[in-house]
Every structure is written in structure tokens, then in C-alpha cells.
Amino acid sequence: MASSRSLSNSTALRDESVLRRVRHLGSARDGLQEWRLQRRTALALIPLGLYFVASMLRLATADQLTAAAWLASPVPALLTILFVLAALAHAVVGLRSVLVDYVHTRARLVSAGLLVRGAAVVLGGASVLAVLKLFLGRSGSPSWPTATTSSTTRST
Numbered sequence: 001m002a003s004s005r006s007l008s009n010s011t012a013l014r015d016e017s018v019l020r021r022v023r024h025l026g027s028a029r030d031g032l033q034e035w036r037l038q039r040r041t042a043l044a045l046i047p048l049g050l051y052f053v054a055s056m057l058r059l060a061t062a063d064q065l066t067a068a069a070w071l072a073s074p075v076p077a078l079l080t081i082l083f084v085l086a087a088l089a090h091a092v093v094g095l096r097s098v099l100v101d102y103v104h105t106r107a108r109l110v111s112a113g114l115l116v117r118g119a120a121v122v123l124g125g126a127s128v129l130a131v132l133k134l135f136l137g138r139s140g141s142p143s144w145p146t147a148t149t150s151s152t153t154r155s156t
Helices: 003-024 031-060 064-071 074-102 108-138 146-153
Strands: none
Touching: 031 064, 031 074, 064 074, 064 108, 074 108
């Protein structure tokens, strides 16, 4: 009986000293929030990705005007914007995890993190602007000159 108590006491002391050593090593900031964001974006990407792939397969044989008209309608434009933003958010969180694991210098970690976030902001902004340009410019005629419109304007 006495030996079992001393064994449990020594185990408790060992666990307490291990806990003291490990307490300062874990993530004390936003690790859980990043984990949740990555899981939520992964769940959002399942239906959005399936819709996007099915739409691209359907539009693979279409001409440019058909694809522009498809993207000019509200539902495809919204779902495309959501797909791009969810994919970029998922990529940023995933790349941040890779950087934290493999970049050990603080300055390189910060600069690589800024580069990844900056690239995501530029890509996201360009993608959203491109979709919005097609969506808001849907007056029925394309905003770019075609071969027929440019030849008629030259002859007049």
C-alpha cells in the first residue's frame, strides 16, 4: 500500500515538472482560431469547389461571350467570389502553419508571413475586381472590342 502511494506521488511530481517545462512552449496566441478558420474554409470549399469545377467543365467548350455572360449573372458571380476568397484564406492559414513549422528565424518568419498575406490580398483583390467588372458591366454588350465592332468603327 505504501509503495503504491509513493508511486502515484512520484508520477504526480513528474507530471507536474513536465507540465511546468511545457507550459511556455505551446501556442499562447491564436492557434485555435487559425485551426478553426482552416476547417471552416475547408468545409466551405467542398460545395464551392464542386460548383466551380462543374461550371468550368460546362463552360470549357463555350466562347468568351458566353462565359462572360455566365459570370455576369448574380449567383455565379457571388459563388465565384466566395470560392476565391475561401481558397485564399485557406491557403494563407495553411502556408502560415508551414512557415511556423519550418522557418526558425523570427525575421524570416515575419517577412515570409507578410509576403504570403500580401500576395493573397493582391490576388483576392484582383479576382474580386475582375468578377465585379464583368458583373457590373453587364449592359448586354461586351466592354472589349471585338473583330466586328473594330472593323465597323474603322470604316466610318
